[in-house]
Amino acid sequence: MEHATTQSALAPAPAPTLRTRVRRNALQIGIFVVLLLLWGIFIVAAPRTFLAPEIYASFMATVPFFGIVALPLTMVVIAGDIDLSFPSIMAVGVVAFVLVFDSTANVWLAFAACIGSGFAVGIINGLIVVRLGIPPLIATIGTQFFWRGVILIVTNGRSEVLVEPKNSPLGQMLVGKIGDYVPMQMVWYILIGIAIWALLNRHRFGAHTYLTGDNVNSARLMGVNVDRTRILLFALVGAAAAFAGLVASLHVTNFFTTLGEGYLLTTLASIFLGGTSAFGGVGSILGTFIATFIIGSINAGIVAIGLTGFWTQLIYGLIITVSVTMHTIVRRRVG
């Protein structure tokens, strides 16, 4: 590629001022403030629970189960797509793990099969959506049922005990505890978060993700390989879902055929709460990361405050609706 000037002759562009930085990152700042506010309310209303370390160990153990999927799914939404089939892919990955482990007794092979199967199912989703042109919402509702059906047939509906894999080195790496307090899945969640953030914001693949979701025709006209980008994003979600499914199953030392079914709405809620636009082209990994902890703590917080669990849904709904409305208003102002 030819360039008009050499690098040395080029003055760096001035760094954005603090004010524009604040304005551009209004969404992330906003979601962070919501987290702090909520936390403050919980501490004041239920100090015995929220000043004790146990509750945080519990959040760190359970939030990654859906957070690990929410991160790459944020990229899918930024690209203008959606994937509702990930709960089933979580289970597909663990079934592949169990099958390979039962026949080879090798956890590493089983782990490779788990991630590989998730990736493959993701590719299939991508091909259906991109090559056949089926709207992703409909296509992945279909594949969600299909793969759940496959799991039920293969396992005959039976759950599986995972004592041996959990005690293996792999099990300790995935769901062990550091210093008897920090669960390993939290470490993986942070590492995957950094990797996905870098992929989205520092790699061409991420740039193409934004461009695809912003204006797919412009992206195509300017030579972005839109189809490949979209298919790979579905594959990424598939691999992450399989990984998250395995982590969740090893954590409870059990595989249930219903694995993943409770995570559909919490995962999507985290993405939209985190400031990612449902219309594509705009989104934030950090926002999703923070939002998963808001969503993950609401249930425990409500019970600790002394309200019944019946309030959970109402407050989920309130927080999501209000925050998405706020995002839309903020975005309109910036635009």
Added chain:
Amino acid sequence: MSHFLELRDIKKSFGEVQSLRGVTMTVDRGEVIGLLGDNGAGKSTLIKIITGYYHPDEGEILFNGQRVEHLTVPRARQLGVETVYQERALADQQSLWRNIFIGRELTTRFGLMDIPRMRAETQRLMQEHMGFTSTAVTPDSPVLTFSGGEKQGVAIVRALYFQAELIILDEPTMGLALSETGKLLEFVEQVRTAGKSVIFIDHNIFHVYEVADRIVLLDRGRVAGEFRTSDLTLNELLDKMRRVAKTGSLD
């Protein structure tokens, strides 16, 4: 010497619709070609074949006398074809620098994007070519805040940055203010002087006649006629266009 670009008997159909029925044309270096034709004459299809966006059903594409088998958008850009599309081909919510480097992001040795360099290049282009005087506009500004003329400036500067050999301007004066149109025509002159080629598509025959060396008249997917602007007056051109529109041929 071979032509910079040569199209031989290009055919393209979309389902039942035959958009191009065998188009043959050439583009030489330093030449400005005006591409004229009614709606549905096949202008847009033709340029999207040159830019590698569509693949022709039949026919040959030659760059510098060499046949190019499977022309893609990245390959066409490598060969020096840059296009300023009618629809601008911008991503509105993305920053200016992301739009300038769309599809061709600069990377470091480690394969990550070289954001400081892209921002710096954008800053330089803004000052030297785009005439952004307002300090409110930075390389990080989203493009949706720009006016129509400014957006066009972005699309043109983007084409220039990557050292185009052939710039295709698709309806470039649409939605532009009068002064902006004047600037655009000047820009076409500059490109010709620099020895590069231009394909200029416009509804406004007066603009095309003013800047083009040669005019290619498309009608219903065929080349209905080709003229040097030095060989005929504007009135003669208008006459010929009317006749083609009515009868489909020049005779």
